[in-house]
Amino acid sequence: MFSTCITVAGSDCSGGAGIQADLKVFTAHSVYGMSAITAITSQNTIGVNGVHLIPAPFVEKQIDACMLDVKCDVMKTGMLFNPAILKVAIDMIDRYKLKTVVVDPLIATRKGVLLVLPSYLDLFIKELIPRAAILTPNIAEATILLKHMTQETIEIHHVDDVKILGARLVASGCKNVIIRCDGIPFDTDFSVCKDSSMPSSWYVYVLCTSEGQLTVPQKWLSTKTAKGTSCALSSAIAANLANHVDLPNAVKRSVAYTQHALESSFHLGRGANSLDYSSSFSYLPFEQGEIVSLSVSELQKYLVLKYHMLVNNAQAAGMTAFSSSNIAAIERSAKIIQVIKEENEIHLEICKQYGLSPEQFVDRKPAFVNSHAGFINDVGQREGVLGIQVAMLPFPIIIQDVFTTMDISQPGPFNPFIAHCKDSVTNQHLNSLLDNLESEASTLIPEKVQMLIRILEQSLSLEKIALDITLDNETTVF
Numbered sequence: 481m482f483s484t485c486i487t488v489a490g491s492d493c494s495g496g497a498g499i500q501a502d503l504k505v506f507t508a509h510s511v512y513g514m515s516a517i518t519a520i521t522s523q524n525t526i527g528v529n530g531v532h533l534i535p536a537p538f539v540e541k542q543i544d545a546c547m548l549d550v551k552c553d554v555m556k557t558g559m560l561f562n563p564a565i566l567k568v569a570i571d572m573i574d575r576y577k578l579k580t581v582v583v584d585p586l587i588a589t590r591k592g593v594l595l596v597l598p599s600y601l602d603l604f605i606k607e608l609i610p611r612a613a614i615l616t617p618n619i620a621e622a623t624i625l626l627k628h629m630t631q632e633t634i635e636i637h638h639v640d641d642v643k644i645l646g647a648r649l650v651a652s653g654c655k656n657v658i659i660r661c662d663g664i665p666f667d668t669d670f671s672v673c674k675d676s677s678m679p680s681s682w683y684v685y686v687l688c689t690s691e692g693q694l695t696v697p698q699k700w701l702s703t704k705t706a707k708g709t710s711c712a713l714s715s716a717i718a719a720n721l722a723n724h725v726d727l728p729n730a731v732k733r734s735v736a737y738t739q740h741a742l743e744s745s746f747h748l749g750r751g752a753n754s755l756d757y758s759s760s761f762s763y764l765p766f767e768q769g770e771i772v773s774l775s776v777s778e779l780q781k782y783l784v785l786k787y788h789m790l791v792n793n794a795q796a797a798g799m800t801a802f803s804s805s806n807i808a809a810i811e812r813s814a815k816i817i818q819v820i821k822e823e824n825e826i827h828l829e830i831c832k833q834y835g836l837s838p839e840q841f842v843d844r845k846p847a848f849v850n851s852h853a854g855f856i857n858d859v860g861q862r863e864g865v866l867g868i869q870v871a872m873l874p875f876p877i878i879i880q881d882v883f884t885t886m887d888i889s890q891p892g893p894f895n896p897f898i899a900h901c902k903d904s905v906t907n908q909h910l911n912s913l914l915d916n917l918e919s920e921a922s923t924l925i926p927e928k929v930q931m932l933i934r935i936l937e938q939s940l941s942l943e944k945i946a947l948d949i950t951l952d953n954e955t956t957v958f
């Protein structure tokens with residue numbers, strides 16, 4: 481059930497960067513974190529004052545120990561220090577057939593001072609880059625890499641120059657790159673800011689893939705200089721990919737996480753700020769403010785998906801009844817099944833109004849429905865009927881929040897659907913779920929509440945996927 485990541489990086493005893501930061505980021509994303517330490521450093525918020533390298537064979541031994549025991553979804557690499565350790569990381573990717581590797585280059589400082597030997601850079605470019613799903617350089621590192629690969633230098637005057645730099649890296653063999661424009665504030669027209677004290681300037685990330693470039697601007701936080709933002713970004717991308725988020729969304733969420741961690745960073749030591757790595761606990765697993773408009777055929781597709789999701793919920797509730805040891809618990813499952821049955825009758829009625837007869841879809845499940853069934857059954861087995869109720873919450877909440885305020889006095893193709901959403905049975909459905917949760921809430925221990933929140937988050941993400949499938953022209957349900 482749990483996603484897993486391994487970080488191959490250096491240790492920062494003061495907890496601000498390196499292995500310690502990576503593990504905090506994994507945990508903040510509910511990902512089980514493992515590590516292979518490449519070097520022990522002595523550092524704090526002021527600076528680094530000692531490095532003790534781990535011999536390459538012992539780095540290999542750590543990775544072997546993890547991989548031979550626990551499955552690993554994603555590897556993230558940080559400071560690899562020398563060619564011998566870099567070679568181990570490359571060999572391990574091949575030995576364990578790791579498909580998703582996130583590489584934070586850590587080859588140069590922000591000012592462009594090279595931190596590694598030229599032979600390291602050669603091996604890095606020839607062997608690690610082709611194995612990386614995504615590279616997360618700052619602008620100095622991206623510039624050095626391009627220069628080493630193609631002899632080209634691109635001066636940065638505008639964000640379009642960063643896009644060209646990224647596109648050239650992709651054309652030279654990087655699958656995907658996200659460039660962090662450290663130390664370069666951009667103006668509102670995305671030219672480089674002449675005056676960095678301007679209050680409205682932007683900190684910019686540019687994602688470059690074979691399909692194009694995406695600028696992700698963030699508010700410039702001039703007063704916040706913190707250590708570990710590169711570790712935060714790359715580990716968050718690794719964790720999101722481990723959690724099956726697609727690459728563009730993994731990047732957008734990780735940028736939001738890093739920005740939030742920096743905004744709420746605090747002054748623990750005497751030097752740089754310390755990031756608030758726990759900041760993911762208070763951000764939503766999707767972007768806010770998205771507006772979705774459906775056509776009638778898309779609504780039909782959505783109704784079919786929702787029908788099967790309702791059936792899945794009822795089946796999962798039946799499974800919890802089967803594994804309950806007392807009549808009261810079985811009765812709770814039965815009540816949920818009854819609520820779903822009533823909801824389903826109305827749902828089929830709506831389907832009919834949109835020209836869908838049950839014969840067309842009850843025996844034909846879109847592939848997504850099986851993933852949803854796996855999720856809801858797993859929730860039922862682990863967290864019982866309470867877990868299922870939490871997983872069922874997003875849909876009626878969306879319905880109540882979005883549709884109940886809509887005006888249906890004028891004729892329109894969506895009126896039957898909106899009327900259904902405004903229907904008292906739908907509201908009863910939500911209220912009975914909320915009442916049940918409310919009555920059990922006081923008996924729950926904090927760990928259980930945490931688990932239920934995670935289920936709610938996963939269920940919200942699945943609702944979003946159902947909507948994405950609905951809007952995707954390539955997938956059909958019939």
Ligand SMILES: Nc1ncnc2c1ncn2[C@@H]1O[C@H](COP(=O)(O)OP(=O)(O)OP(=O)(O)O)[C@@H](O)[C@H]1O
Nearest residue numbers: 590618662683699700701705706707708709710711
């Ligand atoms: N929104 C932002 N506004 C202004 N500065 C930012 C913003 N986001 C990140 N930064 C700054 O960019 C710098 C990142 O620099 P750099 O690439 O050297 O990484 P780092 O934070 O030192 O990470 P690490 O210590 O993990 O290498 C940090 O000082 C950070 O405060």
Ligand SMILES: Cc1ncc(CO)c(N)n1
Nearest residue numbers: 490491492497498559708
């Ligand atoms: C061990 C380690 N890795 C990465 C960085 C970059 O922040 C650091 N300071 N220390």
